[in-house]
Amino acid sequence: MIKLFLIFLIYSVIKIGRIKNKDEIFNLNVEDFKRHACIFGMTGSGKSTTMAIIAYELMKNDITSLIIDRTGEFRNKMIKLNYSRIYYPGYNLNLSPFDIWEEENFEERIQKYLWLLDEFCKITWKENLSPLQNRLIFQALYRLAEKGGIDFTSLINECRRIAKEELKLWIEAAEAIASRFGLFSIGKFRKAFANTSISIIDNIFEKGIHVIDLSNLEYEAPKNLFSLIISNLIMLKLKREGFSNNIKIAFMIDEAHNIAGKDIKFGLIEKIAMELRKYGMSLIIASPNPSEINPRIIANAGLLISHQILSSDEIEVIKKHAYTSNYYSGFEEIISNLKVGEAFIRSIRKPEGEIIKIGIDEHSFLIV
Ligand SMILES: Nc1ncnc2c1ncn2[C@@H]1O[C@H](COP(=O)(O)OP(=O)(O)OP(=O)(O)O)[C@@H](O)[C@H]1O
Ligand SMILES: [Mg+2]
Structure with missing residues (x-):
């Protein structure tokens, strides 16, 4: 029994990096991803790399990830893994907005x-x-x-x-x-956007890391529409299957301000953030601009990962929506002084947060 418990403990660990100035590995665990997560940081600060490391670590715990990649950053990282699949709209993945909700009247x-x-x-x-x-x-x-x-x-x-x-x-x-x-x-x-590829949604729930590379769609409009369709399909499938205590899929949206903007009240991504946890989805969004993200998504995040941000307006947004004043009066100083690949991580279990150097040796192939 004790042995079994230990195995469970070992396997639910998500290795993230090392605690800064300590020679200690910093772990999250699968439970930390049951509420949605926000990754922030200015351009080039390390957001996508952190997202890739999380996907890799979740996979070690048998949790499938689906990454919406608007800029083509993940292809080179993930292609090295034999359980990853890359999808290119118009080539090996087509999604029609008129092929959804077929069971409705x-x-x-x-x-x-x-x-x-x-x-x-x-x-x-x-x-x-x-x-x-x-x-x-x-x-x-x-x-x-x-x-x-x-x-x-x-x-x-x-x-x-x-x-x-x-x-x-x-x-x-x-x-x-x-x-x-x-x-x-x-x-x-x-x-x-022609007919939806047959059984695509079932494929996406198969074990592995699935990357939808939207870079060849070039413009914001088709990238947005494609992202909305896939989000709807996933939502439908999870709801059809009913409540789940275990995470069935980690849905990762890079550059999320494009589809989860602050002007969109009660939009799809907000709905997903608030509702789909119960159905076994772990939503993880990344963006360089917290001020452009729907504030309710920030305010309700269980996990906050902030890489370096220099704009005090942007830092203020995180503070306003995700922090009470009891924690870290020096928040702005911490965030602005982070180096590339470092992040301040706050979870529900550790609300005081910690500065982490993201990545361990095992992750070096993802840091490219
Ligand atoms: N954890 C890390 N350790 C060491 N270097 C890192 C780490 N994360 C990122 N880097 C370096 O910084 C570069 C940029 O990282 P990344 O692409 O993840 O940033 P980003 O925040 O997603 O940027 P963008 O907003 O432009 O997409 C990487 O190519 C890598 O060289
Ligand atoms: Mg990026």
Whole structure:
């Protein structure tokens, strides 16, 4: 019995690095990842490397990670592991926003597609669809769904057709829709958002480290849409499977301010942060700009990892949302003086926090 307990203890350890100025290894454990985590730090301070180390360590505990990589930083790190898989939108992974919620009834499904497109607009242009655009898209989706498949080309054509043939007033709205979504109907973007690759979601839950490399999507808009679709698919799968005490997947979003921005109230990523813990998801976000992240996500994080930040405005945001004044009046000095690869880590178990030199010898292949 004692032996079993010891084995459990050893295996739930997540080695992060060494405590600064001490020759002591610093460990987190799997439990520390049950509430969502935030990784901050200015450009080049070590955020993505820390994320990669966490994914590697979670994998040693049999926990699968899915990393949304907007800039292509993870490919070179992860390719060295034989249990990692890299996905490239438009090549080995396609996701359609119109292939989700298939078990819902017809009208609810249409409503959800519309909601997804609206959230995409909010995230990308800080602007909702107008009421007129909303109605037009709803009608177009409704007719297309009755006929069979939907894609962006048919959606835009149908909006134009309805506007022109039936309600001439709506032509402007149809053109606004075409300018928002037109990119998704051409070339590699059309491919990336065509039909969802069969059983992709089941593959992503298979043991390993899965990296979705969005760098070839080039622009913010397609990267945002792809991220939203995958987030929805994961959320659906976890909810379908029901509550879980164990972490089933670590969902890591690098450069998360793009899709979890502060202007998006009750957006998808906030919802995931607040709700999916119960279903076995560990959400880990990274961003250079805490001020751009939804403050409720920062305020509720169980784990805070901050690399160096020089801007006092950015440091203030972390302090405001994640700290009470009892801890570290010298927080700003600590954060601004960290070196590359060092981070201040605060967990629920250790709210006073500690300065850690991230990485041990075993991780050196990830620090590139
Ligand atoms: N733990 C570490 N130990 C030693 N060097 C590190 C460590 N982490 C990062 N570095 C060095 O700093 C460089 C930048 O790290 P990384 O790409 O992780 O930063 P980042 O915060 O993700 O930057 P960006 O915001 O530009 O994406 C790495 O290429 C590596 O040389
Ligand atoms: Mg990075």
